[in-house]
Amino acid sequence: MKDINIQEFKIETPVKIKNLPTSFDLDASEKKIEDGLEDVCKKLGKIQNAMYAHGKYAVLICIQGTDTAGKDSLIREVFKDLNARGVVVHSFKVPTELELKHDYLWRHYIALPARGKFGVFNRTHYENVLVTRVHPEYILGEHLPHVNSLDDINDEFWEKRFRQINDFEKHIAENGTIIFKFFLHLSKDEQKNRLLRRLDKPNKNWKFSPSDLKERELWDAYQECYEDAINRTSKPHAPWYTIPADDKATARYIVARVLLDTLKTYKDIKEPELDDEVKANIEIYRTQLQNE
Template sequence: MKLSDYKIPSGKNINLKDYKCSEGKKEDNDYIRENIIPPLVEKLKELHLKLHAEEKNGIMVVLQAIDAAGKDEAISYIFSNLNAQGLKVTTYGKPSETEEKHDYLWRLHDGEPERGQIAILNRSHYEDVIATRIHDLLEDGDAEIEKRYRQINNYEQYLSENGFSVVKFFFNMSKDEQKERFLERMKDPDKQWEFSFSDVEERKKWDDYQQVFEDMLNNTSTQHSPWYILPADDEWHTRRIITEAMIHVLKGIDPKFPEISGEDKKKLDEYIKGLENE
């Protein structure tokens, strides 16, 4: 598998329809889950532990998708395996009254990672160039969206230049697959809590969403903060891509366990000797 097949090249305009929602991997779900994912997660855990111990860099992970595309499941099955002390998850919904009194990026700061952390944004600042456009919430329309694209790119570059990598995943799900997932939720009493009537109402705007997603991806996939387009109909194949992309980012950071030296090393040796002689 080549990660470059899913990564949007910086400066290149793409057509979202050229990216598959499925690569026929659904039938391989069991094999991928049982044989491919576990060693990848172990590698991710190893690198994440070094990142957490070193406390020099952080990673902000953006998960963006239409309803039922699999963001929550990706968090549950992959990131929940990581060291909880070096992980934070923030879910962004409709802005609160307090948040609306600030600039649109203000509420994002609490979700940013500390050095040594991976911070996952379940939805994100990109809602401010998606939902605002779908529901026509901005007075200046297209001009305001163009300005926000620039501001978001600058913000993510600022994070990157200060030691915080930004990696973004777009879950590209088909309309038929969303229908099946909605029906599964609606018919299963144990899953009905996941369903919202507004989900079906938003589905009526499917074509509008696809156009907005494509424009967003083309304007905000940068060299420092790339987007990956995931074939979200294939659940476990999607989780594999996310895991491999995260490993790639961490290898680029190359975190290492801190080494004790100087006076601290001497003191450590003394304590070791003291305990051994008890």
């Protein structure tokens, strides 16, 4: 399997989504890719254990993508071998009545990972500049001051919201959260194939909703919103990575490699050493236990 350079997927200058690949050839069989993922995840698990003991950094992993992009299965496969105590996954759905009584970032803020833990957001705070931008009528449900009609949801409104998101991410980054943002870039043809599989396989029928087809009709609008959001908010402290997602195994491997290769650069993440007194008396403690 050929090696990859994670910088190929990192957004550092403005991009056109239509020019970004939705597939990537690792020059390997699916079995080799799965074996490679398993190896990467074991190494990632060791880093996470050290982070848990170190207790000074948190990791926030944000995963965005259209319907059928593979978000759920990616989370399952990439994090299944990590210590369960160190990974917390949040799947954000339509805001609840309580959540709508707070600002739109509130439910994400209270779900942030504690230091020493990985937090995975399945859909993220970016829904507030994606779904709501395609469907601005949803904003009216937030009961915001000075937003009384769709006419109030203008360019100035979105500019303010992007600034708030950038400020939010900068704040948590400056306080010890390492941020990864992944856009699973799926082609329209592959989405069609996956929706058809949901209809063809009885055990997948429950995943299908007629609303999936209505949203698919808005494909171009969503792509434009993703492009704008990525270009406005990919920052050195909170970069976006666009992940070719037409092949699920490849997408999972690339995401895991981005996490591993980046976290390996944090040389200060290490398990704390025992204090001198405890270290000097290890043999005494061992003898005490053996003689019980």
